[in-house]
Amino acid sequence: MVANSHILPLETDIALDDLAAHAVAVGLPMNTPFRNTTLREVMLLKGPAGWAEFSPFPEYGPDEAARWLSATIEAGWYGWPEPVREVVPVNATVPAVAPNQVETVLARFGPVSAVKVKVAEDDVATDIARVTRVRRLLPHADIRIDANAKYTHDEAFDVITALPFLEYAEQPVPGIEPLAQLRAALRDAGSEVLIAADEAVRKETDPLAVAQAQAADLIVVKVQPLGGVRRALSVVKQAGLDAVVSSALDSSVGIAGGVALAAALPRLNHACGLATAALFSAEPATPAIANNGYLTPGPAPAPDPQLIEQLKLPRDRQLWWQQRLAETHSQLTEKA
Ligand SMILES: [Mg+2]
Known part of the structure; x- marks a missing residue:
């Protein structure tokens, strides 16, 4: 490569x-x-x-x-690199659980102002029901969905237009061109839901391609898949789009790198997907659990x-x- x-x-x-x-x-x-x-x-x-x-x-x-x-x-x-902000807002993550399990999952995160809901693992109706459940439980939270590139164009269009309150939809369809087409179709239909590129940033060789194709409003960046904090900062700078830092299901040792990246970004307009320590029931180091929806940059925790x-x-x-x-x-x- x-x-x-x-x-x-x-x-x-x-x-x-x-x-x-x-x-x-x-x-x-x-x-x-x-x-x-x-x-x-x-x-x-x-x-x-x-x-x-x-x-x-x-x-x-x-x-x-x-x-x-x-x-x-x-x-x-x-x-x-040195941080430019003292705290990093983070979102709770709801995996593709049954809608009646949403409350239990959210309870593990404590207070949050943003929630990422995994979709495209069941049928579209279950996805809409799961997201709607989150909305009912947290009416003031920013809610984003992540389809991991697994919707068709029509499925993505239907789900996103059925959930007009969404903050953004992360990689609803695979690739860059299909993402650009979906984004254009949603704009034509009057949708204001933002589109985020995740897999299209990691798997493509040129990080500028997403921006050039006008395929997304923001990019999701992860420290390990992009080769480090400095390389990720460089990708964001060259793409010229807003960024959200996410975990790659790292332990809390790796999460410290994600927080370092989010804290060093010149511009951070969206909560980050770094509160994934709540998905583990045990870790060797002190878990990076958000405090009132925020994580603080600092050295990686030493494992016990x-x-x-x-x-x-x-x-x-x-x-x-x-x-x-x-x-x-x-x-x-x-x-x-
Ligand atoms: Mg994603």
Whole structure:
């Protein structure tokens, strides 16, 4: 992948032995299945700048994982740029649960001013019922939906026009051109719901393409998939659109990087998707739980050694993650 060479190079001169010195793979049990899993596997590493996380999803190959490792190395070996704001507003996340479970899920987050509702995993009517339930429980919250690119044009059009109070719809359809067509159709129909690009930013080689195609009003950026806080800042700057920082289902060690990015963005007009620690029932480090809907930038929390012991993955998975770290590291050093 020739991705984004005009942004910042993906390379490292940190040795694998340094990365692996304190690396341990842990499994975080989840309150609600997400991406069809109930255990989120992450590798935690410690560098001179602090704790860091390496957690590309299991199915990702070395090329994609290399960007995640670049973010890991920035966090643990270099640290992040200075924040320009003291707190970062965050949204609650409601997975694609049955509408009657919405209240229980929301209760875990405490007070929030924004809610992201996952859609496009059931039928359209259930999606509308789930979002409507959120609206009834939190009439003053900003409500956004995330379809993970899984609606057809017509499904997306129907859902978004049925929910005119939405703050924005995140990647309702796949790709850039279909997103641009949907956005144009919604504008023609008088809809004021904003369109956010997520997968189209991560998976495309050119982050400017979304802006050039007028496919979105804002972009969703994630630290690990974009290769670090500095690379993500560069993507946002070049795209010239508003940004929302989201977690890639990171543990609270990785979340600190997301908060660092959100706190360093010159402009932040929407709550961020960084309150995902509430989706885990246990973590080795102090969970990044929002305080009245806000997270505060700071160093990544240090994991508790006893909790690491409890959550440590079995030997075969440790070996799998060590192997993956080694393969991804050689991918990064080949690029150097
Ligand atoms: Mg998304």
